[in-house]
Amino acid sequence: MRVLIVEDEKKLANALVQILAADSMTADAVYTGTEGLDNALTGIYDVIVLDIMLPGMDGISVLKGIRKEGITTPVLMFTAKDDLSDKVTGLDSGADDYLTKPFAAEELKARIRALGRRSTSGILSGSTLSHGDLTLDLKACCLCCGNNRVKLALKELSVMELLMKNSDAAVSKDMLITRIWGYDSEAEDNNVEVYISFLRKKLSFLKSKVIIRTMRGIGYMLTEEV
Numbered sequence: 001m002r003v004l005i006v007e008d009e010k011k012l013a014n015a016l017v018q019i020l021a022a023d024s025m026t027a028d029a030v031y032t033g034t035e036g037l038d039n040a041l042t043g044i045y046d047v048i049v050l051d052i053m054l055p056g057m058d059g060i061s062v063l064k065g066i067r068k069e070g071i072t073t074p075v076l077m078f079t080a081k082d083d084l085s086d087k088v089t090g091l092d093s094g095a096d097d098y099l100t101k102p103f104a105a106e107e108l109k110a111r112i113r114a115l116g117r118r119s120t121s122g123i124l125s126g127s128t129l130s131h132g133d134l135t136l137d138l139k140a141c142c143l144c145c146g147n148n149r150v151k152l153a154l155k156e157l158s159v160m161e162l163l164m165k166n167s168d169a170a171v172s173k174d175m176l177i178t179r180i181w182g183y184d185s186e187a188e189d190n191n192v193e194v195y196i197s198f199l200r201k202k203l204s205f206l207k208s209k210v211i212i213r214t215m216r217g218i219g220y221m222l223t224e225e226v
């Protein structure tokens, strides 16, 4: 599970990253509303933890921005005090849950897990995508072509999903890295190349007419062999 933490108290934000990591959740922390919105819009997160009181763009504005773009990732909001109006505004703006500071780490983890279970957005959203003779089953992590079927690793699935969702345009390596490995990752171009080559092998195993074309200096694009 991948969690985005938007919290301007850096010490708290970084402590939360550690706490969640100990529970095998991957968390990215950002400290401003603007960064929070940018990261949230990638759609790679299963749960977003959002502080209401942020300098500049506040949590409610971030939340409204996220929902306006159609991102349905569950959002847990932090309210600084037990302020009913904050909670009402938060829930009205599309928050799924809230937690009043200070809180116990165990309670936060339990709430995040509960939200993660009902997460419908992010990488494992929806059910299937199609392109040409291919069907990608996002829930079963399978790529199918006719009666042939192959299981994909999670990152292969994410790469294929992005290529299929952007099948009218080339997808750059930078975009793949940001969307799949995250902003702060140390993933490099050759990580992407490795997954593209795995996927090409699987496409050929499936005997699909769809190929992943390399557009030099631009990125990758799905095309059909004629």
Ligand code: CA
Pocket: 007, 008, 009, 051, 052, 053, 054
């Ligand atoms: Ca704050």
